[in-house]
Amino acid sequence: MILPKASKLTPEQIEEVTAIVTEFDCCIHPIVGAVRTIYAIVGDERDELMINRLEGLPYVERIDRIQSPFKLMDIRSDLSTHKITIGGTTLGEDLLVIAGQCTIDPKNPQYFYETAQAVKEAGAQVLRGGVWKPRTNPYAFQGDDRSLEILLEASRRTGLPVDTEVMDEDQLQLVIDAGVQMIQVGARNALNYSLLRQIGAAVVNRPTIVLLKRSIHMGPLNEFISAAEYIANFGNPNVILCPRGTSPAMDGYRNFPDESIVPLLKERTWAPVVVDPSHSVGKASYVPPCALAAVAYGADGLCIEAHVQPSKGIGDDPKQAVTPETLAKIIRKAKALWTLRENGDH
Numbered sequence: 194m195i196l197p198k199a200s201k202l203t204p205e206q207i208e209e210v211t212a213i214v215t216e217f218d219c220c221i222h223p224i225v226g227a228v229r230t231i232y233a234i235v236g237d238e239r240d241e242l243m244i245n246r247l248e249g250l251p252y253v254e255r256i257d258r259i260q261s262p263f264k265l266m267d268i269r270s271d272l273s274t275h276k277i278t279i280g281g282t283t284l285g286e287d288l289l290v291i292a293g294q295c296t297i298d299p300k301n302p303q304y305f306y307e308t309a310q311a312v313k314e315a316g317a318q319v320l321r322g323g324v325w326k327p328r329t330n331p332y333a334f335q336g337d338d339r340s341l342e343i344l345l346e347a348s349r350r351t352g353l354p355v356d357t358e359v360m361d362e363d364q365l366q367l368v369i370d371a372g373v374q375m376i377q378v379g380a381r382n383a384l385n386y387s388l389l390r391q392i393g394a395a396v397v398n399r400p401t402i403v404l405l406k407r408s409i410h411m412g413p414l415n416e417f418i419s420a421a422e423y424i425a426n427f428g429n430p431n432v433i434l435c436p437r438g439t440s441p442a443m444d445g446y447r448n449f450p451d452e453s454i455v456p457l458l459k460e461r462t463w464a465p466v467v468v469d470p471s472h473s474v475g476k477a478s479y480v481p482p483c484a485l486a487a488v489a490y491g492a493d494g495l496c497i498e499a500h501v502q503p504s505k506g507i508g509d510d511p512k513q514a515v516t517p518e519t520l521a522k523i524i525r526k527a528k529a530l531w532t533l534r535e536n537g538d539h
Contacts, residue, residue, distance in 0.1 A: 194231050194257040195221065195247060201230035206252055217243040239264070262415055263422040265430060266462045272430050273463045279374060279402055280318030280354050284433070284465035288531045289494030290524055291356050291375075291404075291467065292317035296326050296508030297340035307501045309347035311517035316524040319375060320344075320353040321496065325364055326508055327381045338367070345371055356404060356496075362391050369395050375402045380437055380472070383408035383420055393427035402431040404467065404496070407451065409440045414454060418462050433465045434458060435496060436487075438473030447475020447513070452487035459491060467494035471513045477503065480515050481523050488527045489534065495527065 195210065202210065207221070210232065214221055219236030238244070239262055248256050261267040282289045292312040297305050309320050324340040341357075348355045354374035359365045360382060368376055376396070382388050383406055392403060405421050421432045436455070438448025450473045455466050468490075470483035484495050500506045500514040515523070 194233055196231050196254045196257065197229070198252055198254045200228065201225075202232065202252065206250075207232075209250070210247065210253075213246050214243060219243070261461070263419050263462075265425045266418050266422050266432070266464055268459075268461055268463050270463070272425075275430050275463065277402060277431050277433065277465055282318045284467075284493045288488065288524075288528055289319065289465075289467060290317040290527075291319040291321050291494065291496040292499045292520055293321035293356075294323065294500050294506060294508075295471075295498045295510045295514060296323040296506070297337075297343050298507050299337040299339045299343065301505070302343045302346075304501060304505060305343055306347055306350060308499060308517070309351045309353065311501050312499050312520060313351045313353055315499070315517050315521035316528075317497075317499075317520070318353070319356050320347060320351065321356040321377075321498075322347065323508060324357050324368075325360055326358075327360055327379055341367060341371060344373075359388075359392070361388070365391060365395055369399075369401070374400070375404055377404045378406060380406045380409045383411060383417075386420075386423055389420060389423035390427070393424040393429065396424075396429045396431070397427050399429065400431070401429065402433060403429075404433045404435050406435045406437050406469065406472075407439065409438075409448070411439060414457055414461065418458070418464070421462075421464060433467050433494075434462070435467050435469055436473070437469035437496075438475075446473070446479065448473055450474060450483055450486075452483065452490050452492065455487065455490040455492050465493040466491070467496050468492045469496040471496070471498040471509070471515075475509075475513050477513055477515050477519070480513065481519065481526075484523050485526060485530055488530045491534070495523070497523065 217240050219234050222233045222235050224231050277284045322344045356375035358377040358379045407417050424432050436451045443449045452468045458466050468487035470480045474483045498514040499520045500510045503510050503514040
């Protein structure tokens with residue numbers, strides 16, 4: 194819809210607007226109101242260049258879109274009934290829990306093997322483990338290719354599918370060749386459209402799932418969903434949205450907790466939403482209430498950092514990883530809350 198600043202467009206302005214939309218195989222249809230005439234764009238109104246050119250006209254107040262800016266991830270799309278299954282759990286039908294260490298220590302693989310078994314016993318269906326890690330400090334541990342084999346060995350020992358983050362094309366190819374079941378896009382790369390395209394192309398005709406975290410500085414929800422569209426546009430719609438807190442941080446928390454956006458996402462997209470409370474709050478003692486809040490808001494799952502001995506971990510584990518015992522309590526309470534929620538009980 195084109196809303197003019199004046200009560201209606203002049204004949205000359207109509208001619209200019211018509212010329213613009215015609216270039217994009219659209220036309221305009223005036224809707225006459227008591228105070229102002231608005232102009233409907235008939236056709237596919239999602240072309241950004243067309244919208245930008247119309248919004249740049251001095252006599253146009255604003256453009257209100259009726260169509261969604263994303264064709265595939267929209268809740269009304271043909272993919273609205275698409276289901277994603279991993280670890281024996283179909284998202285939306287049961288609570289999915291992804292758990293494990295922030296960073297795999299290649300010098301102490303036994304910690305990861307023990308953690309993998311412990312999170313399985315606690316009830317997690319997917320094992321997470323950081324092979325490569327984005328670091329603000331260039332001198333901090335950046336991960337190690339050798340950790341990929343540790344991750345795969347833990348998967349073989351437990352039977353759990355695995356989730357790990359990739360940051361570039363080389364890492365992407367390594368995890369694809371290794372058969373990693375879930376590829377994670379971290380907050381720093383959530384708006385790296387080149388990488389999103391590469392991932393989309395790499396997972397075509399594969400059962401691979403992509404866990405897309407929300408960018409640290411991401412604003413509008415449509416920007417988050419559109420990032421997922423970059424991946425799904427290649428042909429594999431197995432994309433999960435993962436809120437994990439944004440900047441600026443709330444005093445006392447690592448980030449600004451954003452689990453409350455779950456119902457807003459679910460109004461716009463069919464994509465499952467799995468919340469990461471660990472990075473959201475950044476402190477182990479705060480993770481349980483944040484996790485339960487996410488489930489109460491309607492999350493389809495949780496992604497939680499856990500370690501058999503957090504103080505012995507590296508990366509973020511010493512401060513924000515929960516113990517397997519705490520993880521088991523979170524899962525038990527979260528599943529009880531899930532049942533109450535699905536039954537409509539309050």
